[in-house]
Amino acid sequence: MAASLLSQAMKRCSAHTCAAATFRRALSSGAATPSVFTRFLLKLSHYFYDVENILNWNDWLRSQAVIRKNRLFGYAQKNFGNNIAAAYYILTLRGSFRFAGQSEWYRPDSRGRFSYDFMSTPDTQIEEVDLSGTLINHNGLENLVKQSKLQTLSLRGCPEVDDWFLACLHVFGESLVELDLSHCSRITVGGLAALQNLRKLQWLDISGLPQLQNPGLVRILLEEMLPHCRVNGVEYEQGLIQPDSQEQTEDHHEASTNTGHL
Amino acid sequence: MWRKLFTSVPAFRAVKAPFRSFKSSSRGAEKDFFKDLDAQLRAFRDKAAAAMPGSDWSPIELTPGLPPERADVVIVGGGVVGWSIAYWLKRKERVRDGLKVLVVEKDPTYSQASTVLSCGGIRQQFSLKENIQLSLFSAHFMKNINNHLSVVNEDPVDLQFNHSGYLFLASEKSAHIMEENYRTQRYAGAKVTLLSPSQLKERYPWMNTDGVALASLGLENEGWFDPWSLLNALRRKAVSMGVHECFGEVTGFKCAANLAETTDGEVLNLQRIKYVNVRMPNSLEYQPVECAIVINAAGANSGQIASMLGIGSGPKESVSGVPFPVEPRKRFVYVVHCPDGPGLDTPFLIDYSGVYCRREGLGGNYITGMSPEETEEPDISNLDVDHDFFQEKVWHRLAHRVPAFEQLKVSSAWAGFYDYNTFDQNGIIGLHPLVPNMYFATGFSGHGLQQSPAVGLGVAELILDGGYKTIDLSAFDLKRILLQEPILESNIV
Numbered sequence: 001m002a003a004s005l006l007s008q009a010m011k012r013c014s015a016h017t018c019a020a021a022t023f024r025r026a027l028s029s030g031a032a033t034p035s036v037f038t039r040f041l042l043k044l045s046h047y048f049y050d051v052e053n054i055l056n057w058n059d060w061l062r063s064q065a066v067i068r069k070n071r072l073f074g075y076a077q078k079n080f081g082n083n084i085a086a087a088y089y090i091l092t093l094r095g096s097f098r099f100a101g102q103s104e105w106y107r108p109d110s111r112g113r114f115s116y117d118f119m120s121t122p123d124t125q126i127e128e129v130d131l132s133g134t135l136i137n138h139n140g141l142e143n144l145v146k147q148s149k150l151q152t153l154s155l156r157g158c159p160e161v162d163d164w165f166l167a168c169l170h171v172f173g174e175s176l177v178e179l180d181l182s183h184c185s186r187i188t189v190g191g192l193a194a195l196q197n198l199r200k201l202q203w204l205d206i207s208g209l210p211q212l213q214n215p216g217l218v219r220i221l222l223e224e225m226l227p228h229c230r231v232n233g234v235e236y237e238q239g240l241i242q243p244d245s246q247e248q249t250e251d252h253h254e255a256s257t258n259t260g261h262l
Numbered sequence: 263m264w265r266k267l268f269t270s271v272p273a274f275r276a277v278k279a280p281f282r283s284f285k286s287s288s289r290g291a292e293k294d295f296f297k298d299l300d301a302q303l304r305a306f307r308d309k310a311a312a313a314m315p316g317s318d319w320s321p322i323e324l325t326p327g328l329p330p331e332r333a334d335v336v337i338v339g340g341g342v343v344g345w346s347i348a349y350w351l352k353r354k355e356r357v358r359d360g361l362k363v364l365v366v367e368k369d370p371t372y373s374q375a376s377t378v379l380s381c382g383g384i385r386q387q388f389s390l391k392e393n394i395q396l397s398l399f400s401a402h403f404m405k406n407i408n409n410h411l412s413v414v415n416e417d418p419v420d421l422q423f424n425h426s427g428y429l430f431l432a433s434e435k436s437a438h439i440m441e442e443n444y445r446t447q448r449y450a451g452a453k454v455t456l457l458s459p460s461q462l463k464e465r466y467p468w469m470n471t472d473g474v475a476l477a478s479l480g481l482e483n484e485g486w487f488d489p490w491s492l493l494n495a496l497r498r499k500a501v502s503m504g505v506h507e508c509f510g511e512v513t514g515f516k517c518a519a520n521l522a523e524t525t526d527g528e529v530l531n532l533q534r535i536k537y538v539n540v541r542m543p544n545s546l547e548y549q550p551v552e553c554a555i556v557i558n559a560a561g562a563n564s565g566q567i568a569s570m571l572g573i574g575s576g577p578k579e580s581v582s583g584v585p586f587p588v589e590p591r592k593r594f595v596y597v598v599h600c601p602d603g604p605g606l607d608t609p610f611l612i613d614y615s616g617v618y619c620r621r622e623g624l625g626g627n628y629i630t631g632m633s634p635e636e637t638e639e640p641d642i643s644n645l646d647v648d649h650d651f652f653q654e655k656v657w658h659r660l661a662h663r664v665p666a667f668e669q670l671k672v673s674s675a676w677a678g679f680y681d682y683n684t685f686d687q688n689g690i691i692g693l694h695p696l697v698p699n700m701y702f703a704t705g706f707s708g709h710g711l712q713q714s715p716a717v718g719l720g721v722a723e724l725i726l727d728g729g730y731k732t733i734d735l736s737a738f739d740l741k742r743i744l745l746q747e748p749i750l751e752s753n754i755v
Contacts, residue, residue, distance in 0.1 A: 192606070194425035221605050
């Protein structure tokens with residue numbers, strides 16, 4: 001009791017610290033306005049060390065969850081082969097995939113449960129993977145590197161996909177045809193430069209990337225870098241400073257009429 | 263009439279005058295007191311706050327910024343290597359505050375520090391296995407940098423890493439060396455690929471492949487980043503873990519001398535450092551810091567620190583006559599603007615003639631430079647840039663390799679020092695036989711930044727665990743200089 005009172009007093013005496021790392025990230029990753037509850041917790045964390053510690057535990061638990069989801073599926077790889085292990089990994093992440101030579105997609109249901117039918121298929125490589133909205137990161141990609149026939153990869157809205165992940169995609173350089181990177185908040189131009197290794201890429205989606213300052217310029221540079229690739233999702237005008245050309249012409253007219261009068 | 267009476271007695275008036283002024287001053291003093299009440303209360307409140315516990319006021323006037331009088335480890339040099347060592351020492355200490363670490367940096371503005379003047383590249387394309395392992399570890403460190411260096415309540419670390427990779431070009435003569443290096447690099451775990459001239463032309467149509475026999479491209483963990491962000495991240499985390507920082511210059515050491523006899527019968531003077539004299543900036547005042555271990559991470563000035571201990575000033579044939587072989591070498595970096603230059607896929611291009619070039623930003627700016635010949639080393643007394651060097655030596659080689667660079671404009675340039683190891687251009691890590699408690703971590707000859715996280719861990723393991731645990735850096739030990747056994751790295755830029 002006394003300790004918490006003392007900590008309260010110390011909190012009030014010390015200067016107000018910046019926002020907690022979680023909420024800073026949550027605020028910057030795209031949530032337009034955080035909920036009332038989040039803002040209330042943030043305010044409390046400025047005053048009480050206890051609340052600040054709880055918020056940091058929350059952050060730590062979330063990062064541990066990501067690490068656990070992206071561990072290497074070594075047991076499955078050793079006992080069932082790389083393809084089955086990769087399939088199992090994708091399904092546990094709540095992604096979906098399609099084997100090469102088959103047309104049926106294996107998906108988990110809305111609660112994340114899936115059937116183990118994929119284990120009975122002959123050992124084929126995976127051709128299309130949909131990992132949108134999952135927690136995949138560069139560690140988890142280790143489970144998929146042996147899929148040398150991967151043609152389509154969708155990473156729409158993955159919060160943990162960053163530039164290092166894009167640099168690791170070079171393993172699919174000879175097979176990847178379609179890549180969807182929209183709404184991945186951690187990707188910057190430095191990572192997009194690493195896509196130069198995907199020589200067979202024909203379709204790329206880079207819409208909704210908040211860290212790109214000049215999306216139009218990036219689109220031009222990407223099209224120059226990958227000549228056979230169609231870059232979608234951004235217009236050439238995005239990121240340009242739009243001069244008010246109409247206002248300028250009006251001023252010119254006014255000035256000329258004034259001088260005419262004078 | 264009364265006034266006339268008084269004018270004839272000026273003394274009387276004079277006597278009265280002080281009374282009058284005293285009266286007026288007392289009334290004025292009361293008026294002043296009430297007018298100044300605000301200021302008086304404020305002064306009283308400030309004094310009360312200073313007197314309460316929690317304020318840093320002390321009746322003894324101390325110089326601000328003095329280092330502590332005693333520390334366990336003193337790290338000379340506040341560059342990226344020094345702060346990396348400080349961070350890893352704090353991370354590996356078993357008991358909280360078990361190790362008191364002090365980092366001494368000469369220049370708070372870092373105006374001449376090699377760290378911030380560097381191009382910021384990181385590559386695994388070396389010929390020595392240890393170099394590859396060091397930079398691979400550093401790349402993995404930077405991959406997970408927020409797991410290592412994030413501080414509560416602060417922004418996450420952003421290194422602005424560009425993953426464009428390094429592209430080395432080899433002529434006919436050096437193609438076999440490149441192939442051998444490729445094998446070593448793949449074996450050590452680096453992701454590198456070899457390209458033939460036709461593949462190179464297909465991939466980089468803006469390049470002129472005349473004279474190129476083979477090229478080596480880094481696919482992953484290679485590129486460039488912002489060295490200032492890394493330095494600040496390491497510093498912020500280390501300070502949050504309790505490392506003391508001091509801005510001052512190390513001007514000397516106070517040592518205890520012991521005599522030791524070698525197997526040849528030669529008597530050596532071993533100096534054990536007891537105190538490090540740290541002189542305050544713009545002052546003659548110095549503080550002797552009592553310490554147990556000193557780490558020399560002073561970069562280009564490491565040779566100067568070593569000579570303060572008498573290394574190199576003994577008789578020519580003895581161990582103490584071998585000078586510490588690290589000296590500053592000036593290198594120029596030019597920022598050029600070329601609107602038609604290569605685009606986003608420009609790697610960090612390194613030609614076999616020694617010219618290097620990388621993209622900077624998205625606006626058609628590039629950073630380029632070249633290492634001068636051994637005989638034409640520029641003057642190291644200042645950091646002035648020699649623009650003629652670009653015109654005469656760099657430009658034509660650059661334009662030969664990338665024809666678009668025939669039309670370019672030099673926007674700006676800067677110069678920085680390499681902590682150049684004149685012996686074999688590789689890092690020096692370890693103890694000197696003549697100074698049993700000074701660890702060296704210097705002489706990286708332009709690769710200090712990219713190897714710094716791993717070197718920091720290596721030195722921390724050497725000090726706290728007694729030996730290397732993660733990466734075996736015994737090849738970089740100092741004794742190779744005394745035994746005259748160089749380990750040569752062939753891919754120096």
